Amino acid sequence: MVKKRPTITVGVLVMKENRVLLMRRRGPHGSGIWTTPVSPLEFWEQPEEAAIRAAFEEVGVRLTDVHFRGLTNDIYETSGRHAVTIWMEAQHAAGEAIANDEERVERVEWFEWTSLPKPITAPLVNLLAGRCYPQQEIFPEGQD
Numbered sequence: 313m314v315k316k317r318p319t320i321t322v323g324v325l326v327m328k329e330n331r332v333l334l335m336r337r338r339g340p341h342g343s344g345i346w347t348t349p350v351s352p353l354e355f356w357e358q359p360e361e362a363a364i365r366a367a368f369e370e371v372g373v374r375l376t377d378v379h380f381r382g383l384t385n386d387i388y389e390t391s392g393r394h395a396v397t398i399w400m401e402a403q404h405a406a407g408e409a410i411a412n413d414e415e416r417v418e419r420v421e422w423f424e425w426t427s428l429p430k431p432i433t434a435p436l437v438n439l440l441a442g443r444c445y446p447q448q449e450i451f452p453e454g455q456d
Contacts, residue, residue, distance in 0.1 A: 317394075319394070320352065320395070321350055321351065321396070322350065322351055323398070324399075324401070325400070326403075331424055332348070332422070333349070333423075334421060335349065335417040336417070338361075338415065344431070346428070349371055351370075362400075367402070371411070371420050375404065376403050379401055380441060384397045399439055399444070407443070409421075412427035
């Protein structure tokens with residue numbers, strides 16, 4: 313019997329002037345759902361490297377000040393998927409945010425914390441709700 317194991321993904325909160333960069337998904341997995349740049353962690357890759365790679369590959373931006381923010385344990389009961397998301401946060405350093413991967417990304421926008429679009433992906437919902445390790449409030453001070 314083959315044991316199923318969770319996948320490990322890296323999501324990155326790309327920040328610019330108290331706004332977060334989100335992209336609206338397109339395609340068979342999560343079409344119409346807003347998310348951050350996210351990617352599976354590659355073999356031998358550091359989470360910071362994965363965050364930098366995901367942001368550039370998916371939305372064309374360069375990052376600075378990449379640091380760990382938290383972990384979410386994301387269980388998708390209906391599809392039988394399970395992922396552990398390593399959340400990183402970074403500052404936008406350069407590049408215009410565009411849909412680099414048009415097969416998977418429909419739209420890219422910057423949002424204030426108080427006006428996030430809906431629907432958003434389950435891992436981001438978990439992070440924003442404080443269902444993460446370490447448990448924390450994700451909104452900048454005074455933005456909840």
